[in-house]
Amino acid sequence: MTNPLLSPWDTPFALPPFASLKDDDFAPAFDVGLADARAAIAAIAENPDAPSFANTIEALELAEATLDRVAGVFYNLAGADSTVAREALMRDLAPKMSAFSSEVTNNKALFGRMETLWSARDTLGLTREQARVLELYHQMFVRSGARLDGAEAARLTEVKSRLAVLGTEFSQNILTEERGWFMELAPEDLEGLPEFLLDAARAAGAEKGLGPIITTSRSLIVPFLQFSPRRALREKAYEAWVARGANGNAHDNRGVAAEILRLRAERAQLLGYASFADFKLEPEMAKTPAAVRDLLMRVWEPARARAEADAAILAQMLAADGVAGPLEPWDWRYYSEKRRKAEHDLDEAALKPYLGLEAMIAACFDCAHRLFRLDFKPLQVDLYHPDARAWEVSRDGETIAVFIGDYFARSSKRSGAWCSAMRSQRKLGGRVVPIVVNICNFAKGEPNLLSYDDARTLFHEFGHALHQMLSDVTYGFISGTSVARDFVELPSQLYEHWLEVPEVLETHARHWQTGAPMPAEMLQRLLAAGTYDQGFATVEFVASALVDLAFHEGPAPADPMQKQAEVLEALGMPRAIRMRHATPHFAHVFSGDGYSSGYYSYMWSEVMDADAFAAFEETGNPFDPETAARLERFILSAGGSRPAEELYLEFRGRMPGVEALLKGRGLLDAA
Known part of the structure; x- marks a missing residue:
């Protein structure tokens, strides 16, 4: 039978054919992807023609097309909806993928072509983006050990392979620990718990065929620690939460x-x-x-x-x-x-009814429309889990991206929140529309209500998504969030600021039952408490x-x-x-x-995000179109096409000091 991962995807927007995928499809698809990539890279390395940017760097960009397509689907599913088979394949793939990476960077003929290009870079007539791509490829190879020989090169390959195995083991140990621990709540243990938490605890218990439970999911355990007056239960839950990976068992990290x-x-x-x-x-x-x-x-x-x-x-x-x-x-x-x-x-229990998940998603989309003219249309398509949802993202009638949101905690999903791309934007070889995914772990209930921190997380991850969706570069190697690690959090942390804009909350923070807006005095108290704790x-x-x-x-x-x-x-x-x-x-x-x-990079980026939002505040309009256009041009669409500091200077004209961060956290007067 034809493997759906390897056949053309004649689905809407060329989405992965989730409905026809089986776990058994992935291993053979990876085998084909790796074989195709090895053949393509060998052809580049052995090309008798003199090295050129096109026959070396651009050829490398497209050499792993099948592997990238398969991996983009698999690793997203392995994190968001794991199964025993997917976890086993992750363990099997870790050394294989590491070995393949080392093969590429240890390929002396391939690196020789790259060195030739690097030495002659000023004579090649490259665009600024091409020069940057060449620089980053050369840097990646050197930092991967391309200049090592003999025993040192072999040992580095061994080290990287073992690290890949250990990283997978570490992650799976945490997931196993999180699945394994829960605390059942007797009727007397429900004292003081607000209705939203009771709903979430009942939903978590129902998944296991039990009554209300507390798990180590942050969206459950944090509100339990906030509201439960039963100190012994708080201690039990807290100690289990912080002991993940340190319980002296087979999953001890x-x-x-x-x-x-x-x-x-x-x-x-x-x-x-x-x-x-x-x-x-x-x-x-x-x-x-x-x-x-x-x-x-x-x-x-x-x-x-x-x-x-x-x-x-x-x-x-x-x-x-x-x-x-x-x-x-x-x-x-x-x-x-x-x-x-x-x-x-x-009171968080009084605040939550105004922060429904649907309303906060609408707020994210509305801000993106006002800033960047993006429109979001729900898609009725097959996805990998019933909780996941998809939207077509367009501007002026042109499709920009497909956005997938997967918001609820479940035992098959690793903890935390993140953004990834099943498919990254690029223009080389034909325009590629990205598929961008936001993963969260909100407690599922009826209704689905968020804490203010949850709403902030939603905006944060959507900021990452905008970085991927608005990417406008030729080469996938520098697309979207492929930037310095201490710059990657700037768009996400910056986007959080729009949640604090009064008119955004006035418009979207409405009671889930009555539709009434958040009372003005509650909104004022919420914003005034922004630096609390x-x-x-x-x-x-x-x-x-x-x-x-x-x-x-x-x-x-x-x-x-x-x-x-x-x-x-x-x-x-x-x-x-x-x-x-x-x-x-x-x-x-x-x-x-x-x-x-x-x-540390979250805090390094925070130094910039406070200053970057001030650029909007200085205009008197948090949706100032000219500032938004500069933000898109120099930050969100640029990817890694230029050094991070250079991009920020183009946007803002200067680099900020730590005072902006301290002010934003209300710590300037602390000593």
């Missing part, structure tokens, strides 16, 4: 993390770098570990001061409830929610980023957990706050190389 760090250090050494952090940060905006540490420490001190002051207030509230002993991490959210209600008259949020983030940096800027620690403890002690970590992501479930850092030595 502590040894996996230690081996990953050892191999990363060896990889950097083989490539001639002082540390893995030096290697990883070289192509980023930050450039050096010292620059990262400087930013983080400038934020850490005022954040810790604010958090300690807040902790003292929460400890008094704990004591007033007759609880002996210090404020603990499982107490913070409960008493912080009480304090927020008292000081800002802001930022000491906590900043401390838990910066602590994680500093631990990540410490893991990678020196020799690999023999015991990462001991190193984590030493870093936190030296920082003076507040007792009642823990890292946002403890090492055994720090997927950003250990499930792959993406954010290793790079978790």
